[in-house]
Amino acid sequence: MEQKMLDCAVVGGGPAGLSAAVNLHQRGKSVRVLGAAPGFLEKAERVDNYLGLPGLSGGEMLRAFAGHAAQLGIRPEPGRVANILPMGDHFMLNFSGDILEARTVVLACGVAKAKPVEGETEFLGRGVSYCATCDGMLYRGKAVLVWGLSPEAAGEANFLASIGCRVRFVAAKRPETLDAAIEFLPGSLQGVGGGMKLEWARVAGQQHAADGVFILRAAIAPDTLLPGLSLANGFVTVNRSMATNLPGVFAAGDVTGAPLQVAKAVGEGLIAGLSAADYLSASGV
Numbered sequence: 001m002e003q004k005m006l007d008c009a010v011v012g013g014g015p016a017g018l019s020a021a022v023n024l025h026q027r028g029k030s031v032r033v034l035g036a037a038p039g040f041l042e043k044a045e046r047v048d049n050y051l052g053l054p055g056l057s058g059g060e061m062l063r064a065f066a067g068h069a070a071q072l073g074i075r076p077e078p079g080r081v082a083n084i085l086p087m088g089d090h091f092m093l094n095f096s097g098d099i100l101e102a103r104t105v106v107l108a109c110g111v112a113k114a115k116p117v118e119g120e121t122e123f124l125g126r127g128v129s130y131c132a133t134c135d136g137m138l139y140r141g142k143a144v145l146v147w148g149l150s151p152e153a154a155g156e157a158n159f160l161a162s163i164g165c166r167v168r169f170v171a172a173k174r175p176e177t178l179d180a181a182i183e184f185l186p187g188s189l190q191g192v193g194g195g196m197k198l199e200w201a202r203v204a205g206q207q208h209a210a211d212g213v214f215i216l217r218a219a220i221a222p223d224t225l226l227p228g229l230s231l232a233n234g235f236v237t238v239n240r241s242m243a244t245n246l247p248g249v250f251a252a253g254d255v256t257g258a259p260l261q262v263a264k265a266v267g268e269g270l271i272a273g274l275s276a277a278d279y280l281s282a283s284g285v
C-alpha cells in the first residue's frame, strides 16, 4: 500500500465522490477514492431525470461514471473509512486498518440511514465502538460481539480474534471469510446495556455477556467519522464552495442533504473537488 501524502482523500465512490475525484485529477492533484461498496444509485431501476442520459438504470449510470474515472486511473478502492483525525495541516484516515494521510478530505459518503439500537448512543466509548482497528486493543482477552453489516466486517472480526479477543459475530448469514473459530449468532443486534460500563448485548431476544460491542455498518454518521463536523438535521453543513466548518474538509452529494438526486451529487462533487484544489493551491501544493 502506497504511503505518500495524498492531496485529497475522497470518502465514498458514488456519483459525488467520483465527480470530485475526476475534477481534482484534472487540476493535477493526487487523489484516492476510498470505498467501493454499491451505493444508493445501484438500487435505482431507471433514472429519468439526469440531463442527457434518460432511461439508464442506476447500475448502468454508475458504471458510466466509474468508467470515466477509470480512464484517468481513478478506481474506487474497496474498504471502509472508520475515522478521520485532523492533524493540523493534514488528516489521518483509518481505511480498513490502513492509515492514510491526506492534505484535504472530500466527504461523499451518502446518507447514513441507520437508527441507533437501544443503548448504542449511551454506551458509545464505554463499550460500544465503530472501529475494530482503533479500539480492539482495549478488549484483549475480553468478550466482544461484532455486528457485521459492512462487507469488511468479517475481516475486522478476524483481526479482533487475532489480537486475543473472544469474538462472537452477529449477522443475517455467516460470511465465508469469517475465521472458523469465531462463534456465529444469526440475527441482528437489538440492544446493549450495563451499569458504569457495557455488560450485555441482546441478539434474537437472548442476552449475551459482552465487554465490548463493535457495530460495523457500511455507512457511519459523518460527525462520528470526523468529530467536530457541523451538522444540521443529520446532514453536513456546507457553504457554496462545499466547504464544511473544518478547514480542508469539503462535502458533496446526499451527505449534505436534499434534494437526494444524482445531478445534485455530481454538481456538488465538481464544486467540492475544485474547492479542494483551490485550497491546496493556496497552501502552496
Ligand SMILES: Cc1cc2nc3c(=O)[nH]c(=O)nc-3n(C[C@H](O)[C@H](O)[C@H](O)COP(=O)(O)OP(=O)(O)OC[C@H]3O[C@@H](n4cnc5c(N)ncnc54)[C@H](O)[C@@H]3O)c2cc1C
Binding pocket: 011, 012, 013, 014, 015, 016, 017, 034, 035, 036, 037, 038, 039, 040, 041, 042, 043, 044, 045, 046, 047, 048, 049, 050, 079, 080, 081, 082, 108, 109, 110, 111, 218, 219, 220, 225, 252, 253, 254, 255, 259, 260, 261, 262, 263, 265
Ligand atoms: C431506489 C432508488 C432510486 C433512485 N432514483 C433516483 C433517480 O431516479 N434520480 C436521481 O437523481 N436519484 C435517484 N436516487 C438517488 C441517488 O441514488 C442518490 O442521490 C445518489 O446516489 C447520491 O450520490 P452520493 O455519491 O452522494 O451517495 P451514494 O451514491 O450513496 O454513494 C456514497 C458511497 O459512499 C460509501 N461510503 C459511505 N460511508 C463510507 C465510509 N465510511 N467509508 C467508505 N465508503 C463509504 C457508500 O458505500 C457509497 O458507495 C435513487 C436512490 C434510490 C435508493
